[in-house]
Amino acid sequence: MSRIQTTFEKLKLHHRKALIPFITAGDPAPAITVPLLHALVEAGADVIELGVPFSDPMADGPTIQRASERALKHGVSLHDVLGMVAQFRKTDSATPLVLMGYGNPIEAMGWERFARHCAEAGVDGVLTVDFPPEESHEAFGHLQRHGIDPIFLLAPTTRDERIASIAKQARGYVYYVSLKGVTGAGNLDLSEIERKMPQLRKHISLPIGVGFGIRDAATAQAVAKLCDGVVVGSRIVQEIENATGQNVIANAGKLVGELRLAVDQA
Amino acid sequence: MTYNYPDSSGHFGPYGGIYVAETLMGALEELRAAYEHYRNDPEFVAEFAYELKHFVGRPSPVYHAKRWSEHLGGAQIFLKREDLNHTGAHKVNNTVGQALLAKRMGKPRVIAETGAGQHGVATATVAARYGMECVVYMGAEDVQRQSPNVFRMKLLGATVVPVESGSKTLKDALNEAMRDWVTNIENTFYIIGTVAGPHPYPVMVRDFNSIVSREAVAQMPEIAGRQPDAIIACVGGGSNAMGVFYHYLDMPGVRLIGVEAGGHGIGSGSHAAPLTANAKVGVLHGNKTYLMQDENGQIIETHSISAGLDYPGVGPEHAWLKDSGRAEYVAINDDEALAAFHNLCRFEGIIPALESSHALAHAAKIAPRMGKDKVLLVNLSGRGDKDINTVARLKGITL
Numbered sequence: 328m329s330r331i332q333t334t335f336e337k338l339k340l341h342h343r344k345a346l347i348p349f350i351t352a353g354d355p356a357p358a359i360t361v362p363l364l365h366a367l368v369e370a371g372a373d374v375i376e377l378g379v380p381f382s383d384p385m386a387d388g389p390t391i392q393r394a395s396e397r398a399l400k401h402g403v404s405l406h407d408v409l410g411m412v413a414q415f416r417k418t419d420s421a422t423p424l425v426l427m428g429y430g431n432p433i434e435a436m437g438w439e440r441f442a443r444h445c446a447e448a449g450v451d452g453v454l455t456v457d458f459p460p461e462e463s464h465e466a467f468g469h470l471q472r473h474g475i476d477p478i479f480l481l482a483p484t485t486r487d488e489r490i491a492s493i494a495k496q497a498r499g500y501v502y503y504v505s506l507k508g509v510t511g512a513g514n515l516d517l518s519e520i521e522r523k524m525p526q527l528r529k530h531i532s533l534p535i536g537v538g539f540g541i542r543d544a545a546t547a548q549a550v551a552k553l554c555d556g557v558v559v560g561s562r563i564v565q566e567i568e569n570a571t572g573q574n575v576i577a578n579a580g581k582l583v584g585e586l587r588l589a590v591d592q593a
Numbered sequence: 594m595t596y597n598y599p600d601s602s603g604h605f606g607p608y609g610g611i612y613v614a615e616t617l618m619g620a621l622e623e624l625r626a627a628y629e630h631y632r633n634d635p636e637f638v639a640e641f642a643y644e645l646k647h648f649v650g651r652p653s654p655v656y657h658a659k660r661w662s663e664h665l666g667g668a669q670i671f672l673k674r675e676d677l678n679h680t681g682a683h684k685v686n687n688t689v690g691q692a693l694l695a696k697r698m699g700k701p702r703v704i705a706e707t708g709a710g711q712h713g714v715a716t717a718t719v720a721a722r723y724g725m726e727c728v729v730y731m732g733a734e735d736v737q738r739q740s741p742n743v744f745r746m747k748l749l750g751a752t753v754v755p756v757e758s759g760s761k762t763l764k765d766a767l768n769e770a771m772r773d774w775v776t777n778i779e780n781t782f783y784i785i786g787t788v789a790g791p792h793p794y795p796v797m798v799r800d801f802n803s804i805v806s807r808e809a810v811a812q813m814p815e816i817a818g819r820q821p822d823a824i825i826a827c828v829g830g831g832s833n834a835m836g837v838f839y840h841y842l843d844m845p846g847v848r849l850i851g852v853e854a855g856g857h858g859i860g861s862g863s864h865a866a867p868l869t870a871n872a873k874v875g876v877l878h879g880n881k882t883y884l885m886q887d888e889n890g891q892i893i894e895t896h897s898i899s900a901g902l903d904y905p906g907v908g909p910e911h912a913w914l915k916d917s918g919r920a921e922y923v924a925i926n927d928d929e930a931l932a933a934f935h936n937l938c939r940f941e942g943i944i945p946a947l948e949s950s951h952a953l954a955h956a957a958k959i960a961p962r963m964g965k966d967k968v969l970l971v972n973l974s975g976r977g978d979k980d981i982n983t984v985a986r987l988k989g990i991t992l
Binding site for chain 2: 381382388392432435479480509
């Protein structure tokens, strides 16, 4: 059983919802990422989405764009990110890690090589924002041959037949984008999520995580009630951006701890 | 025509496709369906033709640049005068088409990205013409380089948003326009200005611009007595080139030459010529194509004297035409383009856009080696009024 599956089944057994924080690898500096990952786990993260920095993050709002820019200033490459994962795995063999980013750095490395390195480093899933299933058959074939779950996005505008076809290819969990916009936007609509969830459940047996626009503990709690996992990205990245030097890990950990409490009370 | 690219999912061989986040898939499906429907709708086709004739001023003439050809001493150079269109470039052919589509799809708001500002102006123009709200995203560096066009857009009622992220040029403007679109998907139509982006944009923008070669095929026998030996057009994203190439694709006797921006020279690395430099294939802005990138797949900053060519990718159909050998691609450096700019001014009384000056420079390079009975057709894709500040600055003159 994969780490992602084990994690969600354990949560289900205890009637808990997954808390899935996102950080960008190498932000604010490469040396901070691995200790930060451990701190997030300690604060209550169930799964972590680790952003691979890209020069042209089209689906991201300004907060995650700046995180990408900070990481790229340190020259953080996909190869470096895989090294961070391997480092993290030395002392944590349980927490699932999902790489999230854009397709071009993977194209440049080559999908087969990437998938092999993912398996060696201990990556559990890959979410490629700009690779919809139509363009991904070959790429995701490589991932699955190496036991890496392709994680797919679903949107408010995704129609029924598409949900069904994505459900067939998805592994691990699916990520429902809770608003029309980029990451970190402020127009999340709870009733829209509530309305959409039965339509998603009709086709999807995997756990459903919801993210984009979850900016505080109260929203995280409300969203957790409706799905299986809550993804929080920009809010945490903002905390990292606003912290100074030593405080990065402590502040991000504190925020994730608060989110954990809120999600557990859902 | 026997040429039938792209396939139904927008692929030109291995290039093109739809590489976008799920949040945009719904809007692209809607656009694809609308375009498929209206491209063959007689009422749409008639209105498009009417607008091109009465609003844009088509057909644009083909002009024999006699004095310049004589000076060069070889092939006869003919110019397809897209610079004489309303708004001063080929860009308006496409914006009229997309705006008419937006109107039928019930979208009251249009957005666009722009580099040199020509596409922004062309979008602002049609938005005013059809009574639509218009927002144009423009790299902050380009806002500086192309200030006359910024003011033109504002006069036309558009909001111009300077984009401060990344390299602050065309690619970053495109990123920002995509972000706007995904946020305002219900009421907004994104008018992409080049033959790039996710399907159906490359095919749609090509089709709307293909009026250029449809006219040229009819005009050349009239003015030159025959079809040209070669057609030369500049390529940034590649919309004017696809427009002037399209109806010639099935005429193997006509060489098709795309001219990329060589900047400071291909060897310098400071250019915007992914095809000529044989850049690695990658994925950006919704399509797979040749892409200027580092070894880690990060998009690198490009350089060109002309803002309209300053783009790290190229339309996927050009990538395919390069691989298939139907078209050839070369690069012209900043200084060569500038020399051609001055020559056209002095010999023909025409101030060309710096983008088009790249195509002119290549014509000037090959014409002397060809016989006087040979015929070159250069797509003069835009006029150069917008570039006078740039040229003056290079000469150390303050206007």
